Amino acid sequence: MIHGCLAIYYRELMIMKRRLPKMIATMSVSPLLYLIAFGYAMGSKINVDGCSYLEFLLPGLIAMSSMTQAFSIASEINIARFYWHIFEEFQAAPISNISYVTGEVLAGMTRAFVSIFIILILGYFFGVVLSCNFFFWLAIILNSFVFASLAVGMAMLVKSHADQSMFSSFVITPMAFLGGTLFPVDRLPIWAQKILFLLPLTHASKAIRSASLGNSPEYSSYIILFLTGALFISISFLCVNKARD
Amino acid sequence: MIILKNLNKHYKSVKALKNINLHVIRGELFAYLGPNGAGKTTTIRIMTGLTKLSSGKVLLNRFDIEQDQVAAKKESGLVPQSINLDQELTVAENLDIHGMLYQMPLKARKFKTDELLKYMDLYDRKTTLVKQLSGGLKRRVMIARALMHSPEILFLDEPTVGLDANIRRRIWAIIKKIQQDGSTIFLTTHYIEEAEFLAQRVAFLNDGEIVALDTPKNLMEKMGTWAIDMFEGSRMETTYFQTREAAKKFMANQKQSFTLRRVNLEDAFLTLTGKKVI
Numbered sequence: 001m002i003h004g005c006l007a008i009y010y011r012e013l014m015i016m017k018r019r020l021p022k023m024i025a026t027m028s029v030s031p032l033l034y035l036i037a038f039g040y041a042m043g044s045k046i047n048v049d050g051c052s053y054l055e056f057l058l059p060g061l062i063a064m065s066s067m068t069q070a071f072s073i074a075s076e077i078n079i080a081r082f083y084w085h086i087f088e089e090f091q092a093a094p095i096s097n098i099s100y101v102t103g104e105v106l107a108g109m110t111r112a113f114v115s116i117f118i119i120l121i122l123g124y125f126f127g128v129v130l131s132c133n134f135f136f137w138l139a140i141i142l143n144s145f146v147f148a149s150l151a152v153g154m155a156m157l158v159k160s161h162a163d164q165s166m167f168s169s170f171v172i173t174p175m176a177f178l179g180g181t182l183f184p185v186d187r188l189p190i191w192a193q194k195i196l197f198l199l200p201l202t203h204a205s206k207a208i209r210s211a212s213l214g215n216s217p218e219y220s221s222y223i224i225l226f227l228t229g230a231l232f233i234s235i236s237f238l239c240v241n242k243a244r245d
Numbered sequence: 246m247i248i249l250k251n252l253n254k255h256y257k258s259v260k261a262l263k264n265i266n267l268h269v270i271r272g273e274l275f276a277y278l279g280p281n282g283a284g285k286t287t288t289i290r291i292m293t294g295l296t297k298l299s300s301g302k303v304l305l306n307r308f309d310i311e312q313d314q315v316a317a318k319k320e321s322g323l324v325p326q327s328i329n330l331d332q333e334l335t336v337a338e339n340l341d342i343h344g345m346l347y348q349m350p351l352k353a354r355k356f357k358t359d360e361l362l363k364y365m366d367l368y369d370r371k372t373t374l375v376k377q378l379s380g381g382l383k384r385r386v387m388i389a390r391a392l393m394h395s396p397e398i399l400f401l402d403e404p405t406v407g408l409d410a411n412i413r414r415r416i417w418a419i420i421k422k423i424q425q426d427g428s429t430i431f432l433t434t435h436y437i438e439e440a441e442f443l444a445q446r447v448a449f450l451n452d453g454e455i456v457a458l459d460t461p462k463n464l465m466e467k468m469g470t471w472a473i474d475m476f477e478g479s480r481m482e483t484t485y486f487q488t489r490e491a492a493k494k495f496m497a498n499q500k501q502s503f504t505l506r507r508v509n510l511e512d513a514f515l516t517l518t519g520k521k522v523i
Contacts (some may be wrong), residue, residue, distance in 0.1 A: 003346075003348040004344060004346060004348075006345060007342055007345035007346045009343065010345060011331065011334075011342045014334055014338055015341075016335055017332070017336070018333050018334070059316070073442060084326075084329060084330075084331070084332060085325065085327050085329035086329050086330075086331060088295055088323075088325055089329055089343070089346070090346065091294065091295050092293045092294060092295060092318060092323045092346065093318060093343075093344075093346035093349075094314070094315040094316075094318040095315075095346055096315075109360055121363045
């Protein structure tokens with residue numbers, strides 16, 4: 001199992017290495033714009049939950065970015081599957097579905113970590129230094145695990161690249177804005193809070209923010225993220241079989 | 246050795262393969278010939294574990310592709326119809342990742358990569374990005390990649406499709422060399438001359454069924470030795486003869502234009518299937 005997983009992961013790393021300068025530039029644009037527009041220009045004099053808006057925003061951007069970058073592995077898989085037909089090379093190889101899914105999930109998580117380091121560096125230039133303790137990293141690991149697992153499952157289920165974009169537009173983008181990243185969820189009506197409680201990103205934002213501001217950890221958020229990740233990765237294993245016609 | 250026993254594949258109500266039975270012996274170069282949509286690629290996809298079979302059995306050497314998939318997959322290498330190399334990686338990296346997928350240790354991967362690139366006359370392209378290669382070179386890289394884990398069986402799905410005649414002949418020479426080095430080769434093609442030139446035995450596939458299976462020589466001999474193509478307007482009719490004298494005698498009585506030629510494998514295919522191979 002290890003060999004197959006390493007081969008898949010190694011391939012993704014090689015591709016990432018080739019594209020690293022472009023990737024860093026692309027991953028920097030959105031957080032930089034959010035920091036300038038919402039944090040620096042609009043939010044410099046706003047306080048949220050006892051901290052400056054920049055301090056509130058940065059953990060939210062980390063949650064958002066770790067989600068979108070981990071999920072972006074779905075596009076890479078789809079390109080490999082529908083355009084380059086490289087997925088056939090993996091299907092014909094003597095590797096298990098578990099190896100394939102684990103390799104791709106690790107690749108998604110690695111992308112998420114690259115984006116987080118970029119945001120932490122950007123945050124430093126904006127004068128925000130977060131407490132990067134054990135619970136901060138644990139929340140990021142779990143959040144990227146949840147969305148990388150979801151990405152692999154989705155990439156196996158969709159029939160075209162357009163289906164993938166539709167899922168992103170209807171699920172990932174709304175979640176990125178509403179999952180407690182840019183504003184506190186408790187300012188919304190109760191019914192909306194109940195709906196947003198179902199989103200894994202809401203829990204990730206809560207856990208990352210709480211840990212990075214030095215507050216006591218939100219254990220329930222970690223448990224929810226772990227269970228959601230376990231569910232998504234199990235579905236992904238089953239979905240790889242579905243991709244075999 | 247490849248054994249297919251009563252192999253069937255259907256997609257909902259469409260029967261793609263109907264009761265295919267085959268036995269390809271070790272070291273044989275076997276061609277699977279048929280028009281587009283006959284079921285050639287479906288057969289290869291089933292044999293390589295890419296597609297599930299509906300019923301029947303596929304054995305690669307002694308391993309069942311459904312029951313013992315990992316062991317069966319290690320026995321074979323696949324060169325698919327479409328180019329499926331990692332375009333953003335180099336030639337050597339593509340081979341290396343393939344070696345990793347087949348659990349080859351690092352030292353063995355490095356040695357085999359160099360050996361294969363020399364064998365395929367690609368050594369000077371080792372560090373070239375695949376996207377910078379021509380179609381013919383990409384095909385050669387795909388064959389090298391499929392040989393990376395030293396499989397006993399090599400599946401080639403239309404390996405020369407879209408290539409010009411010169412490069413096609415170069416690929417043919419490589420395929421012959423691989424077979425002479427001991428591999429069993431299962432080749433699908435819709436180029437009749439490719440099968441005629443390369444294969445020891447040929448199966449004609451038509452609408453998911455094998456309609457003939459024999460050596461190219463035997464299949465052609467069943468038709469005769471000489472053929473006359475007669476043209477009338479847009480129609481062409483072919484008549485077959487055992488001897489040149491018989492053909493000449495026939496020609497003497499004809500008023501329309503005609504061509505005298507030797508019988509080829511395409512004649513056998515057309516007669517047995519009633520279809521043109523396109």
